[in-house]
Structure formats: structure tokens, C-alpha cells
Amino acid sequence: MWFHGAVRAAMAVMAAGVVSGASSYTEDLTIRPLPHVSKVAAHFSFELTTSTNGSTHFDVFPKSIRQVIQKYGVDELHLTFTSGLWRHAQWGSVLGNGPYGVxxxxxxxxxxxxxxxxxxxxxxxxxxxxxxxxxxxxxxxSSPSTLHGMLPREELCTENLSPWIKLLPCRAHAGLGGWIRPLAVLDSDFLSMALHVSNEVDASGQRQLRLRQTLTVVRRVKSDWTLASLLDISTSSVCPVAQSSLVTTELFTADASSLRAGASVLYVSSTDDSIYHHVMPLESITSSLSQPWLTSAALAPLPQAYFVSGHRYLTGFGQIQGGIGLRLANTHPTDTIRVSYHESMPWYLKVYFSTVKISVNGEEVDPLTVLHIVPSVQDHPYELSFQVDIAPQSQVLMAYSFDKAFLPMGLHPPDANRGFDVPAASWTAQGTTLFTEPLLVPLPTPDFSMPYNVIVLTSTVVAMSFGIIINALLRHERKTNNLTWLLQKIGAVLSKVTKKDKID
Structure with missing residues (x-):
């Protein structure tokens, strides 16, 4: 008990420092029910801002993040860990998203x-x-000083989530950070964890650091789900450092009785007039964790958020040649939508850009008039991008071929027969960036058993040769005494006499 009391006292001191200082901290949880697929999307957002003008004092802003930003001269940083694919046709507008992996x-x-x-x-x-x-x-x-890289093979696990939680002012002891349970988070159909840092100048000319941490999960639930069953929590407390701790529920009705937890403040979504945000402070729902969160009146269908869908897939067969196909479709009944597409390919896939075929709205076009290609130089990835206007109820199709390089044995991962991961492609439409599935490409693999066979054969030959040589050098004929020699001679004479008698 004394430990928890010390933690609360330390948080109170920190809160006093935040109020009097130049830092601010807010946290928010957005809950989006998806009753038609028996799921719920939960989006945690933690935002922390602090001034950096000639100050070396650290209050609630993570010291490790600030030191990294200052040491390496970072103006902006975006780090995302994503497991799964955001199904925008079923789950609506993106709450938190990124390409699969890191x-x-x-x-x-x-x-x-x-x-x-x-x-x-x-x-x-x-x-x-x-x-x-x-x-x-x-x-x-658009910005040569901005570098971007992806690791589609990197998985998100608790060893990544734990240090991410430790960056929060109250960590997992209080506030919405206390609602993040690693085991419940990892048991999700979709999981995205992000870290966004910007070193910017505000309207008053003061330089400030802004840190925004987001965590998005999509979990399966029962019809009478509660916050306790959704997040696997039993208690709740307010973080004293936070200026505001809000829980927002996205519904398609303005009826406040849709929430059984109690009264809420109503806002209309800035992106969709049919979505209503029911906002409640965290301290008002601490006793509602085990109560059903919604009534049946809140189970309205989800409107379509985006009208452009994308799918990228592998073509061809074998371990020598292959290809990639792409389909971008506009399902809007009346509007033409402009789409920007970008993908990067690893250097070990030798793309034949002369084989690129692309059709827009059912008509084949010259790739040179549409595509922007950055070839691979010194093991750098390829880049391919284009921007087109897709007519309503139409699509863009693209396909090309490539050869698979023969890599040295040292460049293969331990499980080379699994294949090599190709990063997801992205397209931007209607002001939102979405991602395709990553690809798994099998490459020609050497016979990894050959070194073992050579080692075994060589060891056997060396062992046998060594044994023969040692035997020849150290083995001598056994010496006999005179009595034994005499007995051998007598035996030889007797055997001759016996043979002669048999002949006669």
C-alpha cells in the first residue's frame, strides 16, 4: 500500500509542475461499435506537448525521446507497428493504421x-x-530529407508494448494507460501501435516538442459487451497529470439513451455528419465498467467511409520468375476519385519495367505517361508510383514481371524456405492513406544441407586416414620366446609327417 501511495504522491507533484509549467497532457479513448461483425474498435490517443526553448528541465515529457530528437536533429518522426489489415469496408474510417510490420x-x-x-x-x-x-x-x-523504411517481417509483441507504455506520464498505474492490458491487446483481430514526434514552432514563435502515442485494437465481443470484457479491466483511476481524460463513443444516433453508462456530451463528427461522438470524462464512468455499454438502439449499420479499394497479388510460379498484379477499384456510383499510388520493391527482385501494363477505366495507357519509376542503385529498393483519376464504377489494373535473384547463402534468413517479405503498397484517396497486403515471395534457395554433408564426409575421411596412419606407425609385430618357437617348429614337422602318411 505504501508503494501505491508514493506513486500517487509523485503524480500529484508532477501534476502541480505541469500546471505551472509549459507542458500539457491529454488522453482520449475512442470506441467504435461494429455490431454487424460482432466486433469493437478501440483507439487510445495520448498527446503530450512541452516547450524546448533553452530549457533542460524534464517534467512529464519522456527524457529519452527528447534526447533522441535533439541528438540526431529530428524535425518529425513517425513510427508504427501494425499487425493485421484495416478492413475499411467493414470497420469504417481509419482510426489508426500503418503497413503490416514496422x-x-x-x-x-x-x-x-x-x-x-x-x-x-x-x-x-x-x-x-x-x-x-x-x-x-x-x-x-517530395522531401529528400525525409527517409522512409519498412520491415514487413517485424511482429508486434509485449516487448515492444511495454516500453511504449512506459513513455506515458502515468504509465499503466492510472488514467487510460491503466486500461491497456498487453494480453488483451495482443488477442485482437487488428493491432496498430504508433509513436509520432514533431519538433515544431507554434503560433507565438516558441519551439515545442509534441509527442502523440496511439494504440488501435479491434476485438471480437458479445452482444452485451462491457468495458471490462472489451479491455479485460476491473478497476479504473484518473491520471492526475492529465488535463483531460475522455472516453468517446462513435454512434450513428444522437440519442443519449443509447449509452447505458450515463449522460454524455454530444458532438457531430467533422468528417461524417452521420456519426455522433458521445463524450464522457473518465472519472464519471469508473463505476460503469461491468455494465453493458450500449443499448439495442445504438446498433445501427456502419456507413461506407471510402469508395476506393485496393488489392495487390503475386502472379507466375516457380523460383526463377514471377510477377505482381494490382487492382484499384472505385465503387462510388457518381464521383470520379483521384488516387495516388506508391510501392517499393526490394533490390533482389529484378523488375522488367518494359513488361509493365496498365489500364485506366478499361482503356490501356502508355506506362511512360503515367508511371514514375526510381530504379534500384547499389542495393537500394525500386520505387513505382502514379496518380490517376478513376471514373465511378471503374478500376485501374497494373501488372509486371520480375526475375528472382540468386542470393549468397549469408543473405538468407534462418528460415529461408518461408520466403522473403515484400512491403505493403499504399494508395491515397479522399484524404486518407490505405495499405495493401504484404507479399511473400519465394526465392531460389541453396542446398543448406550441403555444408553439413561436406563436413560429415570430410570428418569421416580424416578420421579414417588418421586412424590408419596411427595404426601403421605404432603397431609392431609381437615377439615370441624360445619355447614357443620350438613348439611351433615341432607342430610344423608333425603336420608334414601326417600329410605324407595320408598320401602313402
Whole structure:
């Protein structure tokens, strides 16, 4: 008990410092029921801002993050861990999203600091970010000082989530951070964890650091689900450092009785007039964790958020040649939508850009008039991008071929027969960026048993040769005494006499 009391006392002191200082901290949880698929999406958002003008004092802003930003001259940083694919046709507008695996994008004053930044973040988040080297990283075309890299094979687990939670002012002891249970979070159909940092100048000319941490989960629930069953929690407390701790429920009705937890403040969504945000402070729902969160009146159908869908897939067969196909479809009945598409390909897939075929709205077009291609140079990834206007009820189709490189044995992962992961592609439409599925490409693999066979054969030959040589050098004919010699001679004479008698 004394430990929890000390924690609350320390938080109170920190809260007093925040109120009097230049830092601010807010936290928010957005809950989106998806009754038609028996799921619920929960989006945690924690935002912390602090001034950096000539100050070396740290109050609630993470010291480790601030030191990394200042040491490597980072103006902006976006780090996401994503497991799964956001099904926008079923789940609506994106709450938190990223390409499958790990994605890191950073704007640096000196791009040569990228290696140091990735190594520092790798130790901070306990991830293999040091693998983001020249073979996976490329600069953005619009901003050469902004580098972007992806690791589609990196998985999100508790060793990444735990240091992420420790960056929160109250960690998992109080506030909405106390509602994050690693076991419940990892048991989700979709999981995305993000860290966004910006070193910016506000309207008054003061430089400030802004840290925004987000966590998005989509979990299966029963019809009478509660907050306790959704997040696997039993208690709740308010973080004293936070200026506001809000729980927002997205519904398609303005009726406040849809929430059984109690009264709420109603807002209309800025992106969709049919969505109503029912906002409640955290301290008012601490006793409602075990009560059903919604009534049957709140189970309205989800409107369609985006009208452009994308799908990328592998073509061909075998371990020598292959190809990739793409389909972008506009399902809107009347509107033409502009779509920007981008993908990066690893250097070991030798793309034949002369084989690119693309059709827009049912008509084949010259790829040279549409595509922007950045070839691979010195093991850097390829880049392919285009921007087109897709007519209503139409689609864009693209396909091309590639050869699979023969890699040295040392460049293969331990489970080389699984294949190599190709990062997800992205498309931007209606002001939102969405991602395709990652691809798994099998490459020609050497006979990994051959070194073992050579070692076994060589060891056997050497052992046998060594044994023969030692035997020849150390083995001598056994010496006999005179009595034994005499007995041998007598035996020989007797055998001759016996044979002669038999002949006669």
C-alpha cells in the first residue's frame, strides 16, 4: 500500500509542475461499435506537448525521446507497428493504421544521422529497427530529407508494448494507460501501435516538442459487451497529470439513451455528419465498467467511409520468375476519385519495367505517361508510383514481371524456405492513406544441407586416414620366446609327417 501511495504522491507533484509549467497532457479513448461483425474498435490517443526553448528541465515529457530528437536533429518522426489489415469496408474510417510490420519515417536535418537514429530507437522500443539500412530505406520524392523504411517481417509483441507504455506520464498505474492490458491487446483481430514526434514552432514563435502515442485494437465481443470484457479491466483511476481524460463513443444516433453508462456530451463528427461522438470524462464512468455499454438502439449499420479499394497479388510460379498484379477499384456510383499510388520493391527482385501494363477505366495507357519509376542503385529498393483519376464504377489494373535473384547463402534468413517479405503498397484517396497486403515471395534457395554433408564426409575421411596412419606407425609385430618357437617348429614337422602318411 505504501508503494501505491508514493506513486500517487509523485503524480500529484508532477501534476502541480505541469500546471505551472509549459507542458500539457491529454488522453482520449475512442470506441467504435461494429455490431454487424460482432466486433469493437478501440483507439487510445495520448498527446503530450512541452516547450524546448533553452530549457533542460524534464517534467512529464519522456527524457529519452527528447534526447533522441535533439541528438540526431529530428524535425518529425513517425513510427508504427501494425499487425493485421484495416478492413475499411467493414470497420469504417481509419482510426489508426500503418503497413503490416514496422514503418519508420523521419525528417532529419542531416540524413546521414539515420543509422544512429534507428539504432537508438531499436534499443528504446526493443525492435530490430537497426535492420532499416540502405536496402530498405528510400527518401521521399517530395522531401529528400525525409527517409522512409519498412520491415514487413517485424511482429508486434509485449516487448515492444511495454516500453511504449512506459513513455506515458502515468504509465499503466492510472488514467487510460491503466486500461491497456498487453494480453488483451495482443488477442485482437487488428493491432496498430504508433509513436509520432514533431519538433515544431507554434503560433507565438516558441519551439515545442509534441509527442502523440496511439494504440488501435479491434476485438471480437458479445452482444452485451462491457468495458471490462472489451479491455479485460476491473478497476479504473484518473491520471492526475492529465488535463483531460475522455472516453468517446462513435454512434450513428444522437440519442443519449443509447449509452447505458450515463449522460454524455454530444458532438457531430467533422468528417461524417452521420456519426455522433458521445463524450464522457473518465472519472464519471469508473463505476460503469461491468455494465453493458450500449443499448439495442445504438446498433445501427456502419456507413461506407471510402469508395476506393485496393488489392495487390503475386502472379507466375516457380523460383526463377514471377510477377505482381494490382487492382484499384472505385465503387462510388457518381464521383470520379483521384488516387495516388506508391510501392517499393526490394533490390533482389529484378523488375522488367518494359513488361509493365496498365489500364485506366478499361482503356490501356502508355506506362511512360503515367508511371514514375526510381530504379534500384547499389542495393537500394525500386520505387513505382502514379496518380490517376478513376471514373465511378471503374478500376485501374497494373501488372509486371520480375526475375528472382540468386542470393549468397549469408543473405538468407534462418528460415529461408518461408520466403522473403515484400512491403505493403499504399494508395491515397479522399484524404486518407490505405495499405495493401504484404507479399511473400519465394526465392531460389541453396542446398543448406550441403555444408553439413561436406563436413560429415570430410570428418569421416580424416578420421579414417588418421586412424590408419596411427595404426601403421605404432603397431609392431609381437615377439615370441624360445619355447614357443620350438613348439611351433615341432607342430610344423608333425603336420608334414601326417600329410605324407595320408598320401602313402
Amino acid at each position: 514503418s519508420l519515417q523521419a525528417t532529419l536535418q542531416d540524413p546521414s544521422q539515420w543509422t544512429g537514429l534507428t539504432q537508438q530507437l531499436a534499443g528504446l522500443i526493443s525492435a530490430s529497427l537497426n535492420k532499416l539500412d540502405a536496402s530498405t530505406v528510400y527518401p521521399l520524392q
